[in-house]
Amino acid sequence: MDAQKTVWVTGASSGLGLHTAMALRADGWRVIAGARSFGQDNGEQDGILRLPLDVTDEESVRAFCRKAAETALPDALVQCAGMLVLGSCEETLTDEYRRVIDTNYLGMVRMNREVIPLMRRRNGGKIVLFSSINGLLGIPFQSAYTASKHAVEGYAECLKIEVRPYGIQVMLVEPGDHRSGSDKYRPHAVAMNADSPYAEAYESAVARIHHDETNGSDPDVLGRKIARTLDRKRIPFRKRIASTDQHLAVYVHRFLGARVNAGILERYYIRKKKKA
Ligand SMILES: NC(=O)c1ccc[n+]([C@@H]2O[C@H](COP(=O)([O-])OP(=O)(O)OC[C@H]3O[C@@H](n4cnc5c(N)ncnc54)[C@H](OP(=O)(O)O)[C@@H]3O)[C@@H](O)[C@H]2O)c1
Helix, strand or coil, X not given: CXXXXXXXXXXCCCHHHHHHHHHHHHCCCEEEEEECCCCCCCEEECCXXXXXXXXXXXXXXXXXXXXXXXXXXXXXXXXXXXXXXXXXXXXXXHHHHHHHHHHHHHHHHHHHHHXXXXXXXXXXXXXXXXXXXXXXXXXXXXXXXXXXXXXXXXXXXXXXXXHHHHCEEEEEEEXXXXXXXXXXXXXXXXXXXXXXXXXXXXXXXXXXXXXXXXXXXXXXXHHHXXXXXXXXXXXXXXXXXXXXXXXXXXXXXXXXXXXXXXXXXXXXXXXXXXXX
């Protein structure tokens, strides 16, 4: 029998997905990675099998799972594929919301629909879903992303209960800011230009968001933490990997009420320009 454990990782071409895939590989897992930028001929690199995957496309998800299963069935699935669109609630288009939710939330649903039967038949498996601190509280001008990650949080609570009898465990990873994300996956909503009524507040919030990510936590450390956790027999339902400030923000949101929370976040993200 094959003693090496296998993990399938989505969104593994960059950022936290790539760092997690590399940490799992270093820990001895057989890693099968999926992303759109892995073409048909990408094959194996650094001991990781790379297969094309677009989580917004049912046929691509099925093809990835078929191809990956030819190599090895998953003991674990780690879902990192994600993107966001920055913009005000008023001006972000329905299609822009749809794109974010289709990738971040429905992408996970599509993958799980293929992978759960494989795990159920083998009486076990671990499913890791990348949420975010934004899955727990709302950040201005990130409403599409925040909504998608809140959907992931609610979905995971249902999933955990349903699959437990089949020996399948579910874990939500809730990262705070990490210096890994690429601007490529953070486009501005098309309406966010100088004519927007939100232009000044938006500029301030985007500068803050950019600053926090650039100075964020080390993605290698996150990758290693997930690899260590996945090695355990029992994994926690929630794993928050964030700075002290961000842990505190979640605490404030939960215990101090909506008014205090909104006031703190508004002051933090939206700085008024001093009048000349
Ligand atoms: N970075 C942070 O500070 C942070 C904080 C909290 C949560 N997170 C979460 O962590 C995960 C990774 O984010 P990141 O910022 O580290 O990475 P990133 O650099 O933004 O990379 C995003 C990854 O998702 C893949 N992807 C995007 N759309 C896809 C699609 N339709 N199908 C398949 N793959 C797709 C991209 O690959 P291709 O373009 O090759 O498909 C890429 O590998 C996301 O779920 C994000 O929400 C990140």
